[in-house]
Amino acid sequence: MARYEIVVDGVVGPLVMTALEDFEVRPDRPGRSRLVGQVLDQAALHGVLNRLRDLRVEIIDVRRVEDS
Amino acid sequence: MGVRWERDPLQQPLPRVVVPRPGLQRTLDRIEPGGLGLLVASAGSGKSVLARQWLGQCRPEFRTAALSLTPAHDDAVVFARELLEAVRAPAPQVDPSIGDLVEMGRSALGERFVDAVLGELATLPQETVLVLEDLHLLTNAALVADVGRIVTRLPRTTRCIVTTRRDPPWSLRQMRLDGRLVEVRGADLAFVRHEARQLLEAVSDRELTDREVAVLLDRTDGWAVGLQLAAVSLRDVPDIDAAVDSIAGSDRLVGEYLLEEVLAQQDPETRAFLLRTSVLDRMSVDLCNAVTGSDDARAMLDDLDKRSLLVTSLDRSGDQFRYHHLFADLLRYQLRLEDPSAASEAHRRAARWLLDHGFPEDAVEHLLCAGEHQQAFAVVTAVAHLLFERGESATLVRWLTTIDGALLDTPPAVGVNLLAAQVAADRSDAAAETHRRLLKRPDLTPGQRASADALHTTLVFRGLPPEVVLATAASVLELLPSLDAGDVVDFLGIGGLESVRVMAEYDAAIARFLLGDLAGAASALKHVLTLPGLAYPIWKIYTLGSLALVRAWTGHCTEALQLADAAIRTGRAIGVVGHASQIHAHLALALVHLDRADLDGAARSLAKADRQNQRRPASVVNRDLQRTLVARLTAVTEGPDRALAILRQPAESAVPPPVLVQADRTLEAQLLIGTGDTLGARTMLNRLGRASELAPAHVCVALADHDLAAAREALDRWQPPPHDLRASIGHALRHAVALDLAGDQSTAQVVLHETAATAEGERLGWPFLEVPAALRMLRREPVPRSTFPGAAVLRLTRLLEPRERAQESLVAPLSERELTVLAYLPKRIKNQDIADELYVTVNTLKTHLRAIYRKLGVDNRDQAIDRATELGLL
Numbered sequence: 001m002a003r004y005e006i007v008v009d010g011v012v013g014p015l016v017m018t019a020l021e022d023f024e025v026r027p028d029r030p031g032r033s034r035l036v037g038q039v040l041d042q043a044a045l046h047g048v049l050n051r052l053r054d055l056r057v058e059i060i061d062v063r064r065v066e067d068s
Numbered sequence: 069m070g071v072r073w074e075r076d077p078l079q080q081p082l083p084r085v086v087v088p089r090p091g092l093q094r095t096l097d098r099i100e101p102g103g104l105g106l107l108v109a110s111a112g113s114g115k116s117v118l119a120r121q122w123l124g125q126c127r128p129e130f131r132t133a134a135l136s137l138t139p140a141h142d143d144a145v146v147f148a149r150e151l152l153e154a155v156r157a158p159a160p161q162v163d164p165s166i167g168d169l170v171e172m173g174r175s176a177l178g179e180r181f182v183d184a185v186l187g188e189l190a191t192l193p194q195e196t197v198l199v200l201e202d203l204h205l206l207t208n209a210a211l212v213a214d215v216g217r218i219v220t221r222l223p224r225t226t227r228c229i230v231t232t233r234r235d236p237p238w239s240l241r242q243m244r245l246d247g248r249l250v251e252v253r254g255a256d257l258a259f260v261r262h263e264a265r266q267l268l269e270a271v272s273d274r275e276l277t278d279r280e281v282a283v284l285l286d287r288t289d290g291w292a293v294g295l296q297l298a299a300v301s302l303r304d305v306p307d308i309d310a311a312v313d314s315i316a317g318s319d320r321l322v323g324e325y326l327l328e329e330v331l332a333q334q335d336p337e338t339r340a341f342l343l344r345t346s347v348l349d350r351m352s353v354d355l356c357n358a359v360t361g362s363d364d365a366r367a368m369l370d371d372l373d374k375r376s377l378l379v380t381s382l383d384r385s386g387d388q389f390r391y392h393h394l395f396a397d398l399l400r401y402q403l404r405l406e407d408p409s410a411a412s413e414a415h416r417r418a419a420r421w422l423l424d425h426g427f428p429e430d431a432v433e434h435l436l437c438a439g440e441h442q443q444a445f446a447v448v449t450a451v452a453h454l455l456f457e458r459g460e461s462a463t464l465v466r467w468l469t470t471i472d473g474a475l476l477d478t479p480p481a482v483g484v485n486l487l488a489a490q491v492a493a494d495r496s497d498a499a500a501e502t503h504r505r506l507l508k509r510p511d512l513t514p515g516q517r518a519s520a521d522a523l524h525t526t527l528v529f530r531g532l533p534p535e536v537v538l539a540t541a542a543s544v545l546e547l548l549p550s551l552d553a554g555d556v557v558d559f560l561g562i563g564g565l566e567s568v569r570v571m572a573e574y575d576a577a578i579a580r581f582l583l584g585d586l587a588g589a590a591s592a593l594k595h596v597l598t599l600p601g602l603a604y605p606i607w608k609i610y611t612l613g614s615l616a617l618v619r620a621w622t623g624h625c626t627e628a629l630q631l632a633d634a635a636i637r638t639g640r641a642i643g644v645v646g647h648a649s650q651i652h653a654h655l656a657l658a659l660v661h662l663d664r665a666d667l668d669g670a671a672r673s674l675a676k677a678d679r680q681n682q683r684r685p686a687s688v689v690n691r692d693l694q695r696t697l698v699a700r701l702t703a704v705t706e707g708p709d710r711a712l713a714i715l716r717q718p719a720e721s722a723v724p725p726p727v728l729v730q731a732d733r734t735l736e737a738q739l740l741i742g743t744g745d746t747l748g749a750r751t752m753l754n755r756l757g758r759a760s761e762l763a764p765a766h767v768c769v770a771l772a773d774h775d776l777a778a779a780r781e782a783l784d785r786w787q788p789p790p791h792d793l794r795a796s797i798g799h800a801l802r803h804a805v806a807l808d809l810a811g812d813q814s815t816a817q818v819v820l821h822e823t824a825a826t827a828e829g830e831r832l833g834w835p836f837l838e839v840p841a842a843l844r845m846l847r848r849e850p851v852p853r854s855t856f857p858g859a860a861v862l863r864l865t866r867l868l869e870p871r872e873r874a875q876e877s878l879v880a881p882l883s884e885r886e887l888t889v890l891a892y893l894p895k896r897i898k899n900q901d902i903a904d905e906l907y908v909t910v911n912t913l914k915t916h917l918r919a920i921y922r923k924l925g926v927d928n929r930d931q932a933i934d935r936a937t938e939l940g941l942l
Contacts, residue, residue: 015324015398018405031319050204054111054233054397056291056323 003065004045006035009058019051036065085270085376086121087263092252096122099250101195101224104243107231109254111394112293112323115231116201118257123197130227131158134199138349142208143462144170144177147215151185158196162188168679175462176210180682182217190223198222202393203232212236258290267292271299271376280312287316293378293394297326300377301333327398330377341368342377343406346399347414347437350382351389358421359414412438423447429455432467441471445482452485452560457606459683461493464560480509480516481557487523488559496530496686499523515555515565518544522568523559525575529687531721534579541576544568566601573599574611581618582689582725584761587789589618605642606649609635613653617693620659621727623793625830632656651680651690658697662704663834670701688720695719696731704837708739715739730761737765738838741772744891744941760785764795764838767802771809771841774884779806797827797835801842808845820845880923882941889916890941893933 005026012025012033023037039045045062052059096118099105107115123132135154141147148170156162166184170177189196200219206212216238219228230236243249259267264285268276276284288294298315305311318325331339341364345356356365369389372379378395382388391399403411415438422431428451435444448467455464468486472478483506490499503524506512512520521544528537548569556565577592593615602608616631635653654677661669674697681691695714703711715736719728733756740749749769756762763786770779783803788795800823807816820842827835836843882890892902903913921927924935936942 010321011319012321013324013328014405015327015401016321018401019397050234054394055321056110056112056294057321 001038001040002045003036003038004048005061005063005065006048006052006059007061008033008035008052009060012057016052016055016057019055020048023048032060083117083376083380084373085267086117087259087266087270089118089121089263092118092256093122093126095250095252095256096229097126099227099229100248101227102222103227103248103250104219104222104240105227105229105250105252106236106240107229107252107257108235109233109252109257110291111233111397112291112392113254113257114259114292115252115257117292118252119199119201119229119231123199127197130195130197132197132199133158134201136201137203137205139205139207140463142175142206142211143460143466144175144208144211144214145459145462147206147211148177148181155185155189155196155198159192161191168683170459170683175208177214177218178682179217182214185218186221186223189226192225194225196226198226198228200228200230203230203236204234209237213238257292259285259292259295260290261285264290264295267295268299268302271296272302274302274308276302276308276312280308283312283316288322291322293392294322294326296376296378297323297330297395300375301326301329303375304333323394323398327395327402331402337362337364338368338371341365342372343399343403344410344414346391346396346403347411347434348418349390349396351391352387354425355418355421359417361417416440419443429463436467436470436474439474441474445471445485449485449558449561452489453562456489456492456560456562461489464489465493465495465498480506480512480520483509484516484519484523484557484563485559487520488563491523491526492560494530494684494686496527499527500532513555514547515551516557518547518551518568519557519559519563522571522575525572525579528575528578528582529689531688531723533723534582534725537575537579541572541579544572545576548572562604562606566599567604567607570596570599570601570604570607570611574607574614577618578614581614581621582727584726584730586618586622586727587791590615590622593618605638609638609649610652612638613650613656616656617652617659620656620663621794622791623663623795623797623827623830623832623835625660625663625832628656628660632660648680648684648687651677651694654680655690655693655697658701659834662697662700663830663832665833667701667705670697671705674698674701688722689725692719692721692724692728696728696735699732699735700834703735703739708743712736712739726759726761729756729759730764733762734765734768734838737768738840741768742840744887746772746888747891758785764798764802767806768839771802771805772884774809776806776810779809793826793830793832794835797823797832798838800826801835801839804845805839805841808841816845817849878923878939882920882923886916886920886923887941889913890920890932890936893929893936894942 006023007028009032011031012035017023017025017035020035020037022039023035026034026036028034037048039048049059049062096105105119107119109115123130133155135141135151141150145167148167152162152164152167156164163184166181166188169181169184189198198219200215203212203215206215216236219230220238220240220243222228240249261281265276265281268281268284284295284298288298301315302308302311315325315329331342334342341356341360341362344360345351345365348355348359351365351369353365353369356369357363369379370386373381373386373389378392379389380392382390390396400411403414415434419431419434419438419440422428422434428447432444432447432451435441435447444467448464448471452464455461465486468482468489472482472486483502487499487502487506490496490502503520506520507517521540524532525537525541525544528534548565551565553565556563556568558564573592573596577589577596580586580592581589593611596602596611597608597615602611612631612635616628616635619631620628632653636650639650654673658670658673658677661667661673674694677690677694681687681694684690695717699711699714702714715732719732721728724732733752736752737749740746740752746769749765749772753762753765753769758766763782766782767779767786770776770782779802783799783806786799788799800819804816804819804823807813807819824846827833836846888906889902892905899910899913899917903910906913917929917932921932924932924939926932926935933942
């Protein structure tokens with residue numbers, strides 16, 4: 001399991017969060033959303049990114065967050 | 069049975085509102101013959117509509133083969149079958165049986181299928197367009213790679229259009245360089261202002277100002293579904309300008325925002341209908357009614373269609389619909405968000421209707437989505453035998469793996485079924501792992517244990533050591549009488565107590581065969597034929613075919629022919645012609661054809677066996693069996709060098725079974741001797757030791773060396789079993805040669821003639837080819853009043869022994885000793901060293917060399933090497 005933070009353009013609502021399942025939204029600067037969540041492996045991460053793209057969510061940044 | 073779901077996207081009428089896009093259509097016109105049009109863009113960009121528009125309006129003269137992909141196409145067998153169905157719709161002449169080339173249960177289509185499809189497409193008389201829709205839905209990487217091999221190597225008869233949300237992992241650089249690739253990407257598909265206006269106004273049925281169009285275009289980035297949702301949401305608003313501003317003013321994601329807008333405007337019934345039916349990939353009126361529990365689906369669907377609410381009619385009669393994929397995804401998320409239990413309930417209801425109406429396989433997918441794994445398992449076991457017989461075991465493995473992993477307290481019966489599916493799908497490693505896991509379970513009942521063990525014994529074809537198979541089968545058979553029939557798992561609907569008995573006995577018989585106990589194998593298989601479990605025709609085909617092979621192996625050709633024919637006829641009667649169960653029948657036929665010098669017949673039978681073997685790469689034993697026979701055929705069609713090359717490739721079995729070691733090494737020794745390399749044959753045998761199955765080869769080498777004592781010793785060591793005709797004849801022929809060498813010509817002739825008379829009944833010719841010296845004796849003094857082994861067999865021996873043929877071209881043939889000396893010449897070693905190796909003096913060696921030079925008509929060593937090579941003596 002690894003933790004990732006995905007910054008996207010726009011304000012995502014509950015619908016997108018349902019699609020992503022194990023992610024939550026954290027505050028970010030206006031007009032952006034920061035999604036943080038656990039994924040099982042790299043394949044699962046790509047699944048999340050694909051789902052975002054399918055929903056036409058523009059991805060700005062993806063990074064791994066170390067547990068601390 | 070219910071109606072067949074329409075799978076062909078091009079049979080689908082275009083959406084009610086279609087905006088002409090002449091620029092993009094001209095782009096698609098640039099796809100060259102043999103070229104690829106790749107439409108890569110995010111969901112809802114209008115890829116499919118564009119492809120259909122182009123084909124329907126611009127290129128009606130093209131014949132279209134279209135396949136709309138779904139996750140079910142991850143099973144290569146399903147993909148291949150439906151691809152061929154799609155291609156055969158406009159081109160019925162395409163051979164549907166090339167689908168048999170796909171390896172069962174494997175992930176990939178395989179090179180042979182790819183080549184066969186390309187070959188078939190190349191013969192099409194007219195221009196064809198192959199459309200593969202939604203390629204991104206395939207997750208099977210090996211399969212996607214093979215699809216790439218098809219679409220990037222198309223013949224000029226065919227063009228291809230692929231629509232996908234993501235770039236496929238294909239190497240397209242060369243196609244791009246060659247100008248054979250036309251790409252249409254998201255930015256190309258984005259609507260421009262006049263297109264957006266047409267769409268917005270047609271769908272909303274309102275007039276919009278330039279500003280409103282520009283604002284919406286900016287907010288949606290020209291995204292087709294976004295514009296369409298916006299238009300739907302504008303239909304009934306009192307103030308368009310205000311509504312447009314609120315769409316533009318929100319910083320929410322446009323899809324999410326617009327879906328909420330559209331849903332908020334629906335009356336509660338429509339809203340509920342949209343959300344609940346979103347779980348359906350394909351909708352019919354009855355299925356929708358079943359899911360919603362109402363009876364207004366007809367009116368609902370027509371209304372949604374009329375309002376362009378992203379519902380597509382799937383057939384011309386308007387009975388089948390689906391939502392736009394992305395719209396359905398959004399609705400499903402919304403449903404899960406609002407009421408997760410309602411989503412499960414919708415799946416459950418869909419499953420119930422599909423079950424009642426004869427679509428159990430679609431029902432399984434819904435039950436899995438609903439989390440109803442117990443019921444899914446019940447349905448899977450009920451339909452499993454159909455999928456097994458169609459070769460779709462990979463789908464069974466997928467379902468059962470999901471069920472096995474999902475149930476917290478999985479009953480062992482699930483694992484036994486999974487094991488059965490893995491065995492059927494030729495996934496031997498996974499099967500061995502499942503078996504290991506099952507045996508560790510404390511709650512495994514004796515009946516389940518027997519089922520799992522019987523399935524494990526089927527790995528006899530996949531390299532499980534025959535000794536282990538015999539022991540396991542024996543323990544299963546010992547356990548069976550004490551078992552309650554109800555406790556034995558009816559895996560895949562083809563199991564149960566009687567099947568377990570058949571499998572254990574059959575696999576034990578195969579193990580005996582592999583160990584070289586041919587009589588034991590034959591009587592065990594004959595017993596299997598009497599079991600009640602043989603009522604299942606597939607078991608009958610396996611058993612008849614294997615018995616045919618064992619009988620042919622022991623030289624009972626007539627019986628083998630009848631058994632093999634019965635196996636193939638049974639297969640034809642139940643429509644499983646391509647099933648792997650017939651491999652042994654075809655191999656048995658090949659063996660008999662070889663005995664009778666019918667090389668075309670042998671090649672045909674081997675090709676049929678090969679078709680099935682290619683589909684089962686893990687079934688190494690059958691592949692090795694086939695290789696043995698291919699080597700024999702090659703020896704008599706292409707000569708010893710090619711055959712030796714085949715024999716020298718390592719066997720696929722980690723430990724080749726004794727029956728094949730004997731066959732392969734005997735042939736290898738014989739071919740080496742035939743090419744004059746007796747030394748090589750002896751070296752090969754010395755390396756392998758003195759295992760009893762090598763005795764026939766040892767006799768051959770000893771006879772070639774004129775080493776009578778060694779020949780007699782090996783002949784004594786080799787005791788052909790009483791009813792093994794092939795071995796008895798092989799033994800007797802070598803015995804005759806030994807007698808002849810010893811100077812007892814008259815006894816040798818008696819033995820030889822008796823043997824030829826014995827072989828004549830079955831027309832068993834191959835054992836004679838194995839002993840060319842015996843054939844030479846027969847030529848010298850043929851059997852009175854007999855034509856056996858006949859001119860056809862005699863002709864074959866010449867190819868086996870190029871040296872023999874070369875000798876015949878010389879006025880005075882070289883003696884055996886001179887041939888031995890000749891073989892040393894190319895090694896470039898000194899005369900003294902050759903003499904030492906042959907235990908002769910240098911003077912004797914020189915005498916041999918002078919004789920060799922004289923007979924070859926040359927003056928020195930170099931010329932002798934050249935001439936001997938030219939003649940085929942070296």
